[in-house]
Amino acid sequence: MATPWPDKDDHELLALVQEGSHPAFAELVRRHTERYYRLAFRYLQNREAAEDMVQDAFLKLWEDPHRWHADKNTKFTTWFYRVVVNLCLDLHKKKQPSELNEDMPIIDDRESADEAMQRKQQQIALEGAIAALPERQRTAINLCYDEGLSNQDAADVMAINLKALQSLVMRAKATLKERLKSYL
Amino acid sequence: MSDHRDEKLESLLHSRRVEAARLDLATRISLKAQTVPQIQNISLWQSLRQLFSELHLPKPGYVLASALVLGMVMGFNTTPDNSTIQDANYTTTQSMIPGDEGFL
Structure with missing residues (x-):
C-alpha cells in the first residue's frame, strides 16, 4: 500500500516534485506555508506582500525543483528558509517595507484600552527599529525569535556557526535597546 | 536597570x-502552480528523441537502413562496364590518328 502523502518526509516529496508530481508539491505547500509566511511577514509587515512572497518562493521551487539537491546534507526547511530570507531582503532593498498595520486586531481582551494602545505603539516602534537594523542582524533577530526554530537552526539558515549568530543577536539587541529606550 | 531593560526587550x-495569513493561501499556491510549467532536466539522448518526434524526422536507424537498401538497389541496376584499361588506351590512340592514316 502506498504511503499517504502526509507520512512522506520532505525529501521524498521533493524527489516526487522533481518528477513532476503536483500532489507531492501540494503536500509540501500545505505542510510549510504557515512557517514561511510568518517569516516573510516579519520582514515585510504586510499580509498581502508576505503572502505574495511565499507564493513566489514556492512557485520558483515548482518551476525548477532541481535547484534543491538532496545530497547537500541540508534539511529542506533550512534551505527554503534561506530562499525566503533572500527574497525578502531583495524586496527590502527595492522598497521600504510597509508601516506596521495599525488596524491589526488586538487579540488580548484582558488589556485595557490604554494598555492596548501603549502595546500597539511599542510594536510599531519595535518593528521600525528592527527594519532599520543591518541585514544580517535583522535576519538573526527574525529567525531567532521565530517559534519553531532553534538557535542552531537559525545559524544553519544563515550558514554561520552558533557563536557568530549569538554575536549578531547581541549586537542587534544592543542597538534595539538604544533605539527603544523610551519604551523599555 | 539594564537587566530590566533586557527583560523588557x-x-x-x-x-x-x-x-494571520488568509486560510486558503496554501490552496491558492497549489492551484497557481498548476498553471506554471516545470523545467525538466533531460539527457542528451532524450532531447534528440524529442527533436526527432517534433520535427517528424525518421529515426536514425531507419535512415541508415534505407540508405543501405537504396545503395544496393542502385548498384544492382547499373549496367556493368566490361572494358579494360588497354581498350581505353586503344580507343584514345585511334582517336588521335587521322582517318587516312589508320592501321594498315
Whole structure:
C-alpha cells in the first residue's frame, strides 16, 4: 500500500516534485506555508506582500525543483528558509517595507484600552527599529525569535556557526535597546 | 536597570505580532502552480528523441537502413562496364590518328 502523502518526509516529496508530481508539491505547500509566511511577514509587515512572497518562493521551487539537491546534507526547511530570507531582503532593498498595520486586531481582551494602545505603539516602534537594523542582524533577530526554530537552526539558515549568530543577536539587541529606550 | 531593560526587550521581541495569513493561501499556491510549467532536466539522448518526434524526422536507424537498401538497389541496376584499361588506351590512340592514316 502506498504511503499517504502526509507520512512522506520532505525529501521524498521533493524527489516526487522533481518528477513532476503536483500532489507531492501540494503536500509540501500545505505542510510549510504557515512557517514561511510568518517569516516573510516579519520582514515585510504586510499580509498581502508576505503572502505574495511565499507564493513566489514556492512557485520558483515548482518551476525548477532541481535547484534543491538532496545530497547537500541540508534539511529542506533550512534551505527554503534561506530562499525566503533572500527574497525578502531583495524586496527590502527595492522598497521600504510597509508601516506596521495599525488596524491589526488586538487579540488580548484582558488589556485595557490604554494598555492596548501603549502595546500597539511599542510594536510599531519595535518593528521600525528592527527594519532599520543591518541585514544580517535583522535576519538573526527574525529567525531567532521565530517559534519553531532553534538557535542552531537559525545559524544553519544563515550558514554561520552558533557563536557568530549569538554575536549578531547581541549586537542587534544592543542597538534595539538604544533605539527603544523610551519604551523599555 | 539594564537587566530590566533586557527583560523588557526580550518580552517585546517574543510578543511580535504576525497578522494571520488568509486560510486558503496554501490552496491558492497549489492551484497557481498548476498553471506554471516545470523545467525538466533531460539527457542528451532524450532531447534528440524529442527533436526527432517534433520535427517528424525518421529515426536514425531507419535512415541508415534505407540508405543501405537504396545503395544496393542502385548498384544492382547499373549496367556493368566490361572494358579494360588497354581498350581505353586503344580507343584514345585511334582517336588521335587521322582517318587516312589508320592501321594498315
